[in-house]
Amino acid sequence: MAPRPLPTPDLAPPAHALERLPEEWAALLEAWGEPRFRGGQVFQWIHQRGVCDPAEMTSLPKTLRARLAEELGEELAYPFAVHRRGRAPDRTQKLLLRVAGERDVETVLIPQNDGSADPDVDVADRSEDREVGITSPVTQCISSQIGCAMGCVFCASGVAGLQRHLSAAEIVGQVLLGRELLRQDDEGDRLRNVVLMGMGEPLHNYDAVARALVLMTHPDGLGLSTRRVTLSTSGLIPQIDRLGRDFQGRVQLAISLHATSDERRSAIMPVNRKYPLAELMACLRRYPLPKRRRITLEYTLIAGVNDALEEADALAGLVRGVPVKVNLIPMNPIAESDLGAPDASGVARFRARLMKHGLTATVRRQRGDDIDAACGQLALYGPAGERTPRRRRLPVAGPGGGHGPS
Ligand code: SAH
Ligand code: SF4
Numbered sequence: 001m002a003p004r005p006l007p008t009p010d011l012a013p014p015a016h017a018l019e020r021l022p023e024e025w026a027a028l029l030e031a032w033g034e035p036r037f038r039g040g041q042v043f044q045w046i047h048q049r050g051v052c053d054p055a056e057m058t059s060l061p062k063t064l065r066a067r068l069a070e071e072l073g074e075e076l077a078y079p080f081a082v083h084r085r086g087r088a089p090d091r092t093q094k095l096l097l098r099v100a101g102e103r104d105v106e107t108v109l110i111p112q113n114d115g116s117a118d119p120d121v122d123v124a125d126r127s128e129d130r131e132v133g134i135t136s137p138v139t140q141c142i143s144s145q146i147g148c149a150m151g152c153v154f155c156a157s158g159v160a161g162l163q164r165h166l167s168a169a170e171i172v173g174q175v176l177l178g179r180e181l182l183r184q185d186d187e188g189d190r191l192r193n194v195v196l197m198g199m200g201e202p203l204h205n206y207d208a209v210a211r212a213l214v215l216m217t218h219p220d221g222l223g224l225s226t227r228r229v230t231l232s233t234s235g236l237i238p239q240i241d242r243l244g245r246d247f248q249g250r251v252q253l254a255i256s257l258h259a260t261s262d263e264r265r266s267a268i269m270p271v272n273r274k275y276p277l278a279e280l281m282a283c284l285r286r287y288p289l290p291k292r293r294r295i296t297l298e299y300t301l302i303a304g305v306n307d308a309l310e311e312a313d314a315l316a317g318l319v320r321g322v323p324v325k326v327n328l329i330p331m332n333p334i335a336e337s338d339l340g341a342p343d344a345s346g347v348a349r350f351r352a353r354l355m356k357h358g359l360t361a362t363v364r365r366q367r368g369d370d371i372d373a374a375c376g377q378l379a380l381y382g383p384a385g386e387r388t389p390r391r392r393r394l395p396v397a398g399p400g401g402g403h404g405p406s
Contacts, residue, residue, distance in 0.1 A: 008021070008214055009210055009214070009245075009246035009247065010246075011207070011210060011211050011214065012207040012208075012211070014168070014211070015167060015168075015169070016075055016079060016167060016168070016169035017046075017072045017075035017076050017169075018046065018052075018075070018076075018078075018079065018168075018169040018172060018173055018176075019167070019168040019169045019172070019211055019215065020043065021043065021214065021215065021218065022039055022040045022043040022218075022220060023039065024039070025038075025039030025040070025042045025043050026038070026039025026040065027039070029042070029064075032064075032067065034064060038060065038064065040220060041057070041059055041060060042057065042060070042068070043218075043220055043221060044220050044221070045057045045059075045060075046076075046176075046221075047172075047176070047215065047218065047220070047221030047222055048220060048221050048222070048223070050176060050179060050180045050183070052076045052077050052078070053069075053076065053077075054066075054068035054069045054072075054073075054076060055069065078097075078173045078176070078177055079099065079100070079167065079169045079170050079173050080097035080098055080099045080100075080105065080170065080173060081097070081098045082095060082096075082097060082098075082177070083096040083097060083098040083104055084096040084104075085181075090111075091111045092108060092109065092110050092111070093108065093109040093181075094106060094107075094108050094109075095107050095108070095109070095174075095177070095178075095181075097174065097177070099146075099166070099170055101164065103146050103163060103164070105143050105146060105166065105170065105174070105198075105199065106143055106198055106199055107140060107141065107142050107143060107174040107177075107178060107198060108140070108141040108198065109138050109139075109140050109178055109181070109182065109189075109191075110138060110139045110140070110141065111136050111137075111138050111189055112136065112137050112138065112139060112192075136187070136188050136189045136190065137189075137190060137192035137193065138178075138182060138189045138190060138191050138192055138193075139192065139193040139194070139195060140174070140175060140178040140191055140193070140194050140195070141194075141195050141197050141198045142171060142174045142175060142178075142194060142195070142196055142198050143166060143171075143174065143198035143199035143200050144165075144166055144171060144196055144198070144199070144200040144201070144202040144204075144205050144208070144209050145157075145162060145163075145164070145165050145166055145199060145200025145201065145202075145204065145205050146162075146163040146164050146165075146166065146199060146200070147160040147161050147162045147163040147164075147199065147200070148160070148161070148162055148199065148200050148201050148204075149161065149162035149201065149204060150201050150204070150234050150269070150270065150271050151269075151270045151271075152234065152256075152258075152268060152269045152270070152271075153267075153268050153269075153337060153339070154258075154268060154300060154302055154331055154334070154337060154339050155334070156334045156335070156336060157199045157200060159334070159336040159337070162200075162204075165200075165204075165205040165208060166200070166205065166208060167208050168207075168208040168209075168211035168212045168215065170208075171208060171209065171212035172211075172212045172215045172216055172222075175191070175194055175216050175222060175224075176222070178191055179191045179222065191222075191224075192228060193224075193228045193229070193230070194216060194224055194228065194229045194230070195229075195230045195232065195254075196209065196229075196230065196231045196232055197230070197232045197254070201233065201234055201236065202231050202232070202233060203231070203233045203236040203239035203240065203243065204236060204239075206239050206242065206243075209231070210243075210246060210247075213229060213231075213247065213251055216229065217229060226247065226250040226251050226252070227250075227252055227293070228252070229251055229252060230251075230252040230253075230254050230296065231243065231251050231252070231253060231254065232254040232255075232256060232296075232298060233253075233254070233255060233256065234256045234269055234271045235255055235256065235269075235271055235272070235275050235280045235283075236271070236275065237275045237279055237280060237283045240253070240283050240284075240287065241283060241286075241287075244286075244287045244288045245288075248288055248290075249287055249288035249289045249290055249293075250290060252293070252296070253287065253289075253295050253296070254295070254296035254297075254298055254327070255280070255284065255295060255296070255297050255298065256269070256298045256300070257297045257298065257299050257315070258298070258299055258300050258302075258306060259272075259305075259306045259311070260277070260306075260311050260314035260315050260318050261277070261314065262276045262277055264305070264306060264311075265277060267305075268302070268305060268306070277318065281318060281319070281322065284322050284324075285321065285322055289323060293323070294323040294324055294325045294360075295322065295323065295324050295325075296324070296325055296326075296327050297315075297319065297324045297325070297326045297327065298327050298329060299315070299326055299327070299328050299329065300329045300330075300331050301328055301329065301330050301331060301341055301342055301346070301347055301350060302331045302339050302340070302341065302342075303331075303339070303340055303341060303342040303343075303346070305339065307342045307346055307347075307350055309349065309350065309353045311350075312350050312353035312354050312357070313353065313357070315354065315357075315359075316354065316357030316358075316359055319359070324359070324360075325359075325360040325361070325362070326354055326359055326360065326361040326362070327361075327362055327363075327364055328347060328350065328351055328354075328361060328362065328363045328364065329363075329364045330342070330347050330363070330364075347363055348363075351363060
């Protein structure tokens with residue numbers, strides 16, 4: 001079934017050819033003296049068929065192809081170069097993309113075909129995959145910023161601080177490239193889900209992320225269903241409200257909770273000092289969630305910090321009345337911190353306790369950690385591709401000296 005188009009929220013003007021929506025292409029081409037429908041054709045070539053080179057846009061008149069090449073030639077290409085491509089034994093792929101400013105952005109392609117359930121995708125969604133004959137749905141994890149200003153102490157991006165926002169073209173470009181590489185691999189893998197869980201806090205880069213969401217869910221483009229696009233946030237309340245309004249609650253929302261008291265949450269997530277738990281929960285209660293949908297609560301389990309069973313009890317109390325599913329993420333080690341995950345039995349106990357309270361709780365499978373591609377391991381790379389050497393011991397009890405949200 002074709003996805004229902006999203007309402008288009010007020011967007012900042014496009015800054016790059018890859019960011020233009022059909023109606024924006026139509027306006028541009030009309031100004032060039034072309035019929036408006038050509039705008040839709042250009043959009044489809046780029047976003048549906050993955051063709052950026054005007055010479056290959058064969059349904060367009062030659063004169064228009066030539067003008068596109070002449071006036072927009074440089075922009076009609078991915079706004080990055082593939083700098084490195086790594087593949088883990090579990091077939092997870094990590095791509096390092098070199099963007100302007102000589103920085104690398106990371107995106108990860110995670111196949112879901114190993115027989116185990118993808119905790120972030122509902123069973124109903126997987127049966128739909130079978131119906132359309134997709135043998136191996138892939139989830140792509142994309143980045144929204146280089147580094148992150150939120151300063152969470154367990155996260156490599158947070159420890160590094162914010163380097164810069166990504167543009168909408170750099171964000172949607174990751175998805176266009178991911179789909180193209182899977183096509184080229186020709187192993188039956190198809191891009192099915194996108195999660196904004198890579199580097200960066202997506203809601204701290206709202207304008208670019210909103211445009212990228214409209215682009216990647218456009219039915220004449222990548223055509224991803226909004227149910228299959230998950231935005232994960234550390235809890236920027238005004239922007240969650242705005243996302244709910246702009247997209248009618250249809251983009252799948254994931255909230256990084258990680259603790260159930262303000263004291264503990266502020267110690268590991270400085271953003272909590274600005275947007276404390278009670279306000280965050282009130283915000284989730286008013287989020288315009290469509291029927292039968294739930295908000296995902298991510299809970300990174302850190303040994304000795306937030307893995308006590310009392311935290312599970314408190315979590316159940318905190319979320320009462322909010323339709324949620326909990327996704328537990330055993331903390332992945334990062335070079336910059338001595339914090340780590342509890343052992344498997346500790347994780348299982350925590351999960352069982354949540355379930356005793358009637359909550360749906362899953363444990364996120366570790367994928368790609370042997371190529372540093374797991375959650376929170378997406379770090380900064382310098383011009384030569386080496387990881388930024390920045391090791392420091394992180395306090396568990398204190399705020400961690402991170403950067404607060406702006
Ligand atoms: N900034 C957003 C999205 C990117 S992080 C957010 O914080 O939600 C995506 C998820 O990975 C978040 O839930 C985050 O808390 C988690 N994460 C960060 N570092 C991690 C680590 N070292 N181990 C496990 N999960 C981690
Ligand atoms: Fe930023 Fe998310 Fe990492 Fe926190 S967990 S520092 S919000 S990327």
